[in-house]
Amino acid sequence: MEPIKWNDEKIEQHLKSLPPIKDRRSKQELYLKVQAKVHYKDNKGKRLPTWSLPALATACALVIFGVFVPDLMKNGGKMEQSKIAIEADKGSKGMDAASTATDEEVSLKSENKAVPVAYHGPIQESSLDGVGVDQDWVTVGYLDEQAQLVIPVSFVTEPNHYLDKVNEHVKKFDPAKAGLSGSPLQRAKITEEEETVFIDWPAGSIYEAEESLLKPLMALTFANENQKYKVVFRTDGKEGYEFPRTGPLNYLDLEVPGAPHFRYDAPTTDAFIVSLFSAGLEDDELPGELKGALEVMDEEQGYGLKPLLPKDLEFGVREITDDSVEITFPDSIELSHDDTEDLMMIDAILLTAESYGYESIMFKNANLDSIGPYQLNEPIEGITGQNVYHYQ
Amino acid sequence: MKETFDRLYDEYHHALYQFLFYMVRNRESAEDLVQEVYIRVLNAYESFEGKSSEKTWLYSIARHVAIDWLRKQSRRNKRFLIFDIKESESVLRDQDPLPEELVAKKESFKDLYKMLKRCSLDQQQVLVLRYIQSLSISETAQILSWTESKVKTTQHRAIKELRKWLDQQPGLEEELKDGTN
Numbered sequence: 001m002e003p004i005k006w007n008d009e010k011i012e013q014h015l016k017s018l019p020p021i022k023d024r025r026s027k028q029e030l031y032l033k034v035q036a037k038v039h040y041k042d043n044k045g046k047r048l049p050t051w052s053l054p055a056l057a058t059a060c061a062l063v064i065f066g067v068f069v070p071d072l073m074k075n076g077g078k079m080e081q082s083k084i085a086i087e088a089d090k091g092s093k094g095m096d097a098a099s100t101a102t103d104e105e106v107s108l109k110s111e112n113k114a115v116p117v118a119y120h121g122p123i124q125e126s127s128l129d130g131v132g133v134d135q136d137w138v139t140v141g142y143l144d145e146q147a148q149l150v151i152p153v154s155f156v157t158e159p160n161h162y163l164d165k166v167n168e169h170v171k172k173f174d175p176a177k178a179g180l181s182g183s184p185l186q187r188a189k190i191t192e193e194e195e196t197v198f199i200d201w202p203a204g205s206i207y208e209a210e211e212s213l214l215k216p217l218m219a220l221t222f223a224n225e226n227q228k229y230k231v232v233f234r235t236d237g238k239e240g241y242e243f244p245r246t247g248p249l250n251y252l253d254l255e256v257p258g259a260p261h262f263r264y265d266a267p268t269t270d271a272f273i274v275s276l277f278s279a280g281l282e283d284d285e286l287p288g289e290l291k292g293a294l295e296v297m298d299e300e301q302g303y304g305l306k307p308l309l310p311k312d313l314e315f316g317v318r319e320i321t322d323d324s325v326e327i328t329f330p331d332s333i334e335l336s337h338d339d340t341e342d343l344m345m346i347d348a349i350l351l352t353a354e355s356y357g358y359e360s361i362m363f364k365n366a367n368l369d370s371i372g373p374y375q376l377n378e379p380i381e382g383i384t385g386q387n388v389y390h391y392q
Numbered sequence: 393m394k395e396t397f398d399r400l401y402d403e404y405h406h407a408l409y410q411f412l413f414y415m416v417r418n419r420e421s422a423e424d425l426v427q428e429v430y431i432r433v434l435n436a437y438e439s440f441e442g443k444s445s446e447k448t449w450l451y452s453i454a455r456h457v458a459i460d461w462l463r464k465q466s467r468r469n470k471r472f473l474i475f476d477i478k479e480s481e482s483v484l485r486d487q488d489p490l491p492e493e494l495v496a497k498k499e500s501f502k503d504l505y506k507m508l509k510r511c512s513l514d515q516q517q518v519l520v521l522r523y524i525q526s527l528s529i530s531e532t533a534q535i536l537s538w539t540e541s542k543v544k545t546t547q548h549r550a551i552k553e554l555r556k557w558l559d560q561q562p563g564l565e566e567e568l569k570d571g572t573n
Contacts (some may be wrong), residue, residue, distance in 0.1 A: 006558040008551050014504045015523035019493035023409040023423060027401050034397065034430040161456055162463070194513050225463075 037134075117271040119340055120178075120389055121347050123154060124373060125382030134158070137385040138165035139224045140173070141217035142180040145267055147209045148303045150278040151180055152220040154385035163192040166221060178389060179266025184210050185221065197222050200234040201241055208244040212280045219254040220278065225384070229254040257283040258356035260293035261348040262305035272387045273348050275355060279303045290325065290356040291317040297348065308341070308348040315349075316364070324360035324379065325353055335368045343372040350383045393434060400433065404447065407525055408454050414520045415458040417509065419491060425461055429454045448534040451527075455517060455535060462513070507557040515550035522547055 023030070128135040136159040141150045155169045170185050189200040199218070206214070223229040232251045233241035240250045259275040266272065276286055279301070287293040294317065297309040309315070316328030327349060329335075335342045346363075353361045359381060366376040374380050408429060413422040432453050440449060494505055508516060521532045522543075533540045 006555050008555065011504070011551055011554050011558065012523060014501060015519060016526070018414075018501060018505065018524055019491070019497060020406070021410050021413040021419070021422075021491050021493055022406065023426065024419075025423060027398070027405075030401070030405075030427060030430070031394065031397055033427050034434065035393070037427075037431045038393065038434045161460065 117265070117340065118178075118269050119271045119344060120153070120273075120387040121343070121372070122273070122351055122383050123156065123385035123388050124380070125384050127373065128156070136160065136165065137388070138162060138169055139221060139385060140166055140169055140183060140185065141220040142175045142183045143210065143213060143217070144264065144304065145179065145181050146304070147181065147207075147213065148279065149264060149274055149305070150213050150217045150220055150280075151264065151266075151272050151274055152224065152278070152386045153178070153180070153272075154388045156385075156388060156390070161192075162222075163190060163197065166190060172391075173389065177268075178270045179268035180270075183217065184214065185217070195229055197229065197231045198234060199231055199241075200237060203235050203242070206241070206243055211243050211245050213278075214243075215252060215254070216256075216278050216280055218252065219256045223254040223256050224386070255283075256355065257286055258288075258290070258293065259286045259352070260297045261308075261352045261355070262297065262301055263308050263344060263348070264304055265306070271344070273308070273344060273351055274305060274387075275351070276301060276305070277355075279305070290353055290358065293352050293356065294327075294349070297352065308345045319358075320360075320362070323358055324362070325358040326362045326364055327353065328364040329366050331365065333365075335366055335371060337368055337371045339371075346371055346374060346376075350380060351386060354383045396434065396437060397430065400430070400450070404450050408450060411451065411454055411520055411525055412458055413491070414508075414524055415455075415516065416461060421461065425454070425457050428457050432457070444534050445531075448531055451521070451525075451531075451535040452537075459513070503558060503561045504554070507554055507561070510557055511550050511553055514546050515553065518543060518546045519550050519554075 123137055128137065136157050137154050138157055139152045139154045141152050143149070144151055153173065153175075155165075155173065157165045157168070160168075166185070167190055170183065170190075175182055184201075184206055185199070187201060187205045191198045191200075197218075210217075218231050219229070222231065230251055230253050232239075233249055235241045240248050242248050257277055259277040259281070261273050261275045264272045264274045287296060294309065294315045298307045298311045298313070300307060310333065313330040313333060315330065316326075318326040318328070320326055335346075350361055360379045361381075361383075362379045363376050368376050370376060405426070409422055409426045412425045412429070413419065416422055416425065429450070433450060440446070444452070490502060490505065494502060508519065511519065517536060518532060521527045521535060522529070527535070529540050529543050532538075533543045536543065538546075
């Protein structure tokens with residue numbers, strides 16, 4: 001018997017006859033859920049008594065003044081998430097602890113003992129939920145002042161399409177304020193279709209020094225969650241772009257490989273955590289596994305990248321599942337819950353583990369219950385974004 | 393707000409939910425996403441300028457919500473690190489059971505449903521909007537912000553792709569003889 005073949009008409013008929021799938025919830029049930037999320041906007045200004053807004057503003061101002069002003073003065077006006085988290089942590093442990101906040105909380109243990117830093121930590125996805133307002137984030141790659149490194153900077157945003165968020169912050173953020181130079185993306189018209197980003201530059205707008213870092217810059221901007229992405233280049237609307245070294249290029253496939261993370265101090269007081277991939281190293285030049293990455297994270301790397309792990313100490317790495325790992329601190333390590341450099345070390349390990357595909361990281365032998373926003377006695381999940389910048 | 397919600401629900405809910413379901417292939421996720429669509433729509437309703445029709449505006453929001461969700465899923469499933477987004481979505485979707493509405497249907501429908509996910513996201517959107525949602529070429533183009541000719545080309549290629557994969561599926565002789573349902 002001859003096999004029956006599909007034809008276009010049969011396929012179209014079948015598509016049209018696929019069964020309708022209905023929402024099982026009632027209209028009222030759905031309305032209540034929706035209302036809960038838009039309710040506030042609807043009633044803003046209606047239910048609150050007239051005196052409440054000035055009173056609320058005054059209360060907020062007092063809190064901000066009392067809690068943050070000392071740090072703003074120390075940090076040149078920059079107050080970062082990690083510090084806020086430390087304050088929150090202290091607050092939960094009692095007013096005495098909070099009222100005795102000292103310089104050490106934002107200074108370094110090592111050679112920069114007395115230098116306050118504005119540290120830009122990563123985001124934990126859970127911190128974006130449950131605060132009454134939906135939040136999202138976006139990451140944009142910038143160059144350091146020497147154009148040797150890509151510094152990915154994340155911003156907490158309102159939920160929006162990813163590319164719209166990129167475009168918004170490329171315009172809004174002034175990298176010089178964080179000790180960074182610009183991003184070639186600032187000179188581009190960026191659009192998107194599906195998994196492809198279209199980057200359109202005016203001819204001659206990419207400098208030779210920038211070229212070697214374009215791939216990590218775009219990967220860290222558009223493929224920073226381990227998905228693969230493709231960018232297509234255009235020049236004034238026409239296909240392809242003539243790069244100063246590579247010559248004409250139509251597209252690039254982007255992927256962020258697993259890589260060890262280090263500290264980068266900008267000429268301002270801003271401190272960032274940056275991966276070795278940011279220096280333009282190729283996949284095959286980077287450690288292939290988390291264990292290997294941790295082993296090099298105690299070494300100076302050039303490009304202005306400084307180690308955050310103590311020298312010559314071995315960290316245990318045990319993979320629990322494909323996406324969860326257990327990291328054991330060496331016995332000799334001593335962590336302090338209010339030490340920024342210790343927090344940066346934890347963040348660097350978390351970001352490194354995350355870059356190798358581990359979504360859940362459990363620390364062992366930390367001899368500390370919590371540091372910054374993290375509870376060290378339970379798995380830490382959802383590390384995302386990097387070097388979060390909060391506008392003043 | 394209740395009046396606006398009621399009207400939008402009565403006019404578009406079934407279609408929007410169905411569109412989202414066929415994009416994400418998971419009933420619970422489609423429920424969450426359709427809820428998100430209403431939230432976005434109601435929050436932005438006053439600023440809707442009427443440059444497009446209300447219907448295509450709603451679909452356009454639903455489409456973005458679905459794509460954002462698919463990307464998030466891809467990001468959250470690092471085990472699929474070595475695949476690209478389309479492949480990882482396919483693997484994800486394989487884990488979702490067939491909707492019960494489809495279980496009773498003949499194998500040819502189940503095969504078609506399964507093969508649909510092998511199409512690119514562009515192709516899936518066009519097929520769902522054009523055939524399952526019965527939208528016109530013009531409406532589909534507005535929702536996707538494409539030209540009508542791109543919609544036609546994508547639709548043509550999508551049907552070809554589907555046909556290629558369906559031809560590789562065994563066991564359709566009997567039921568195709570019986571009819572399509």
